[in-house]
Amino acid sequence: MKLNNLTIKQAKIGLKKKDFSSSELTKACFDQIKKLEGKLNAFVTITEKEALEQARKADKIISSGQDLPLLGIPLAIKDNFSTEGIKTTASSKVLETYVPPYDATVVKKLKEAGMVLLGKTNMDAWAHGSSTETSDFGPTRNPWNINHLPGGSSGGSAAAVAADDVIAAIGSETAGSIRQPASWCGVVGLKPTYGRVSRYGVIAMGSSLDSPGPITKTVEDSALILEVLAGKDEKDATNSPLPVGNYSQKLNKNMKELKIGISKEYFINGIDKEVEGEIERAIKELEKFGAKIEHIKLFDPKYAIDVYTIIQRSEVSSNLARYDGIRYGSARQNFGEEAKRRIMFGTYALSSGYYDQYYNKAQQVRTVIIDDFNKAFEKVDVIIAPTSPSLALPVGATKDVSMFGEIADVLVEPSSIAGLAGINIPVGFSKSGLPIGMQIIGPQFSEELVLSVAYEYEKLTQSKEWRKLKPNL
Amino acid sequence: MKIDVKHVAKLANLSLSSKEEKKFEKQLEETLEYIEGLNEVKTRNVEPTSQITGLENITREDTAKPSLSQNDALSNAKSTYNGFFKIKAILGE
Numbered sequence: 213m214k215l216n217n218l219t220i221k222q223a224k225i226g227l228k229k230k231d232f233s234s235s236e237l238t239k240a241c242f243d244q245i246k247k248l249e250g251k252l253n254a255f256v257t258i259t260e261k262e263a264l265e266q267a268r269k270a271d272k273i274i275s276s277g278q279d280l281p282l283l284g285i286p287l288a289i290k291d292n293f294s295t296e297g298i299k300t301t302a303s304s305k306v307l308e309t310y311v312p313p314y315d316a317t318v319v320k321k322l323k324e325a326g327m328v329l330l331g332k333t334n335m336d337a338w339a340h341g342s343s344t345e346t347s348d349f350g351p352t353r354n355p356w357n358i359n360h361l362p363g364g365s366s367g368g369s370a371a372a373v374a375a376d377d378v379i380a381a382i383g384s385e386t387a388g389s390i391r392q393p394a395s396w397c398g399v400v401g402l403k404p405t406y407g408r409v410s411r412y413g414v415i416a417m418g419s420s421l422d423s424p425g426p427i428t429k430t431v432e433d434s435a436l437i438l439e440v441l442a443g444k445d446e447k448d449a450t451n452s453p454l455p456v457g458n459y460s461q462k463l464n465k466n467m468k469e470l471k472i473g474i475s476k477e478y479f480i481n482g483i484d485k486e487v488e489g490e491i492e493r494a495i496k497e498l499e500k501f502g503a504k505i506e507h508i509k510l511f512d513p514k515y516a517i518d519v520y521t522i523i524q525r526s527e528v529s530s531n532l533a534r535y536d537g538i539r540y541g542s543a544r545q546n547f548g549e550e551a552k553r554r555i556m557f558g559t560y561a562l563s564s565g566y567y568d569q570y571y572n573k574a575q576q577v578r579t580v581i582i583d584d585f586n587k588a589f590e591k592v593d594v595i596i597a598p599t600s601p602s603l604a605l606p607v608g609a610t611k612d613v614s615m616f617g618e619i620a621d622v623l624v625e626p627s628s629i630a631g632l633a634g635i636n637i638p639v640g641f642s643k644s645g646l647p648i649g650m651q652i653i654g655p656q657f658s659e660e661l662v663l664s665v666a667y668e669y670e671k672l673t674q675s676k677e678w679r680k681l682k683p684n685l
Numbered sequence: 686m687k688i689d690v691k692h693v694a695k696l697a698n699l700s701l702s703s704k705e706e707k708k709f710e711k712q713l714e715e716t717l718e719y720i721e722g723l724n725e726v727k728t729r730n731v732e733p734t735s736q737i738t739g740l741e742n743i744t745r746e747d748t749a750k751p752s753l754s755q756n757d758a759l760s761n762a763k764s765t766y767n768g769f770f771k772i773k774a775i776l777g778e
Contacts, residue, residue, distance in 0.1 A: 313757035407738045420735060449743040450736065518720040529697060536698075538772055540761030544699055552699055556709050557716055559697040560688060570720075575733030577726050582734060614712040615719060631737035656738060 215240035217376045217682075220285055220433040227274055227284050234274065234284025237379075238267040238328050241286045245330070245377045248685055252353050254362075254372040256291045257299050258331040266328045273326065281440050283326030288372050288381040290365075291332035292339055293424070294413040295319050298329075302415045303347035304337040305546045306535055316413025317445045318382060318424050325440045330378055333368030337548050338532065339384065339417045341365055342392050342617040343610045346550045351607060354397060355683035356646055360604040363393030364617075369427045370397040374647075375683055380428040380437060386418045387520050387628035388621030390425050391636040395599035395649025398638040400666070401427045402434045403624075405656045406631035407452040409438075410445035416531040418524040419450075421628055431637065431667040435459035438659060457660045465664035468502040472665075473592030475510035478623055483601040490648040491598045494639040494669070498596070501672050506592050511584040515577060516625035521618045522561055522574035523629070529558025553614060582630045589655045594665055597623055599636045599649040627653045637666045640678050688713050 215237045218226065226232050242260055249255060263286065270284030289295065292302040294312035296319075301307040315323065322329075336346040344352040344367025352367045354360040355375040362371040366383030370393035373381050383390040385403040394401025402425045409424045416422060426437035442456040474495060479488055499505050532555055537543040547555070561570040588595060601623060610616040618625075627634050633656065636649040654662040673679070690710045694701045701709065755768050764771040 310761055313753055313760055405738070407740070420737060446745050450738075450740060452738055452740070515723060515726055518723040521716065521720055522723075533698070538762065538764075538770055539758075542763075547699070549705075552701070552705065553709060553712060555697050555699060556690070556693055557713055560693045560713065563693065563696055572733055573723060573728060575735055576728035576731045577723060578737075579731050579734045580726060580728065582737070615716060 214376070216244045216379070218379060219429045220282070220380055220436055221430070223285055223379055228279070234267040234270040234328060235264065237284065238263055238286045238330070241330055241378055244375070248375055248377060251358050251685060252355060252371055252375060253350050254333055254352050254368040254375065254377060255288070255331045256301055256303060256334050256349055256368070259298055259329055262298070263328050263330050270326055270328060280326035281436065282322065284328060285326070286328045286330050286379050287322065288330050288333045288369060288378045289319065289322070290335055290369050290381070290383050292335060292384060292415040293319050293382065294415070295329070295332065298332065300332065300415070302338050303335045303349055304548065304551065305348045306541045306544070308542065310540050312413070314413065317410035317447060318441055319413065321440055322382070333366070333372055333381060335368055336365035336550070336617070338415070338528070338551050339365040339386060339389055340528070340550045340554055340617065341610065342388055342620040343605070344368060344393070345607065345610045346548060348548055353607065354604045355685060356398065356604070360606055360646065361396065361609060363396035363600070363604060365389040366427060367393045370394050370399055370401065373397070373399045373427050373429060375685060380426060380433050382424065383427045384414055384422060384424045385628065386421045386524060388624035390427060391599050391624050391634060391649070391651055392621055394427055394636040396604035396647065398641070398647025398649070399427055399429060400431055400434050400638070401425070401636045402438060402663070403628070403634045404438060404442065404659055405452070405633045407450050408633070408657065408659065409441045410448040410451050412445055412447040418527040419531060420523065420527060431663060431670050432460060432463065434635065435463060435663045438663070452657070454657055459660055459663055462660050463664050463667040465668050467498070467668055470503040470594070470665065471592045472498060472503050472505050473508040473588055473595040474505055475508050475595065475597065477510050477512050478597035480513070480601055480622065483598065484603055486642045487598050487601065487603065487648050490640045491650050494650050495596060497673065498669060501668070508588050508591060510588060510595070511581055511626065513622050513626050516581065516629055517618050517622055519574045519577045519581065519629055520625045521615065522570050523578070525554045525558035526561050526571050527558070528554045529562065578629050581626050585627070585630050585632065585655070593654070594662060595653040597651055597653070599624060599651040603642050603644070603646040603648070624651065631656055633657065633659045633662045635662050635666050637669060641681065688717070
């Protein structure tokens with residue numbers, strides 16, 4: 213067994229039993245990163261020296277008998293999380309040399325939990341996209357086929373986990389940016405409820421939507437990381453005061469008590485036939501395991517594209533207004549094309565005379581979408597749907613498509629707009645060898661439920677042949 | 686719908702090339718057309734939602750706490766003077 217292939221749970225057991233050290237585990241990850249980085253470009257910054265130092269420290273703490281939730285576990289973090297003393301670019305030239313003087317709350321919590329930080333992962337510049345192709349530092353490639361995209365915007369994190377560069381990674385989602393790349397790369401991606409995980413120190417995109425979360429090899433690992441990340445942070449006023457669950461201890465769920473909602477509206481026109489087929493098969497499996505399937509009618513997700521485009525671009529234009537090249541970063545002409553396009557649209561939508569027509573209208577339809585989900589959750593516990601209507605698209609697919617991200621994420625936008633909890637889990641592969649993902653959506657703050665349904669599916673399909681597949685790199 | 690791209694660029698503090706102006710004008714108009722579908726959704730008497738989990742009036746004690754040092758706060762600035770950010774003059778003589 214190669215150490216870098218391990219999950220968090222497996223690595224924790226091995227470290228505790230002293231089968232290997234955190235230093236050995238960390239070195240195994242760097243060996244893999246060095247072998248693959250030329251092909252994948254999953255990282256913006258690799259922090260080998262610091263990581264090996266952190267691993268040595270972790271090994272000392274381990275030998276003293278102390279335990280921490282992520283002690284000695286090598287992780288990567290998306291490059292829009294501020295890291296004290298480590299360059300943080302959001303994959304934009306504007307921040308090419310920016311070194312934050314403080315840590316994002318997520319980073320602070322991961323450090324306190326004992327992680328080893330391997331580096332900062334590539335993303336769509338400013339998280340504007342669903343491909344990682346709009347990175348100013350070149351696209352990340354999909355480990356399952358390097359002629360294809362990893363999805364985005366957390367594409368570097370998803371690719372690094374799929375390629376076993378890392379034990380797990382952190383991403384952030386505004387609408388789709390964790391679940392969609394997790395789907396295209398065949399890994400587990402959890403988008404927590406808005407406000408469950410602090411946004412403090414995350415380079416803001418759409419402030420009413422942004423949700424940091426884990427990208428992992430298993431559902432158990434996702435629960436372990438969420439336990440570390442979730443919780444009240446007085447530095448983020450939108451952060452929820454609700455208590456945090458023992459997610460990793462409550463993963464078992466009696467499937468016979470579960471009502472799953474399926475909506476025809478989420479099997480949209482033009483959906484990839486293999487994606488549709490695999491999701492339908494996965495739903496049948498869940499039914500076989502005892503879950504009750506109910507057909508419900510959800511509000512057409514196509515309207516979520518409109519709502520999301522308006523809200524997100526408006527908030528983008530406001531959030532990116534702070535980049536003036538004076539306090540940090542470089543001048544505004546260094547924004548890439550996608551950022552400029554979104555700033556321009558958002559500025560227009562918020563400009564005098566248009567507020568009611570666009571932003572306010574979108575916020576009203578947001579209420580309609582929330583009410584629609586609330587009604588659905590009176591009838592069912594969770595909703596299941598494809599995460600992405602397509603398989604990972606070829607490199608170059610986003611060129612000159614002015615709403616690529618917003619349209620590609622149609623199936624994850626409604627739940628993001630409503631601030632719900634959602635998770636992508638892999639359910640199989642296409643004939644061409646690309647991963648297919650399914651999303652499980654629950655009400656706000658239903659992380660425990662969503663994780664447990666995902667966990668049961670993972671457990672009950674553990675012996676499937678496709679689970680043994682690894683990217684051939 | 687015609688967009689005055691030059692005016693919007695000015696509001697957004699972006700200097701665009703004439704090529705960019707043309708491209709964005711076309712793309713922004715396409716996007717406006719795309720999102721017109723939203724008008725099919727009836728929203729009379731529907732309250733807009735801005736804070737999704739319903740939090741209200743989140744306050745904290747107004748107490749001084751350690752924060753960034755002046756040096757740290759200035760550490761990424763291209764131009765400083767005597768412990769301040771240095772910027773170009775905004776007002777003329």
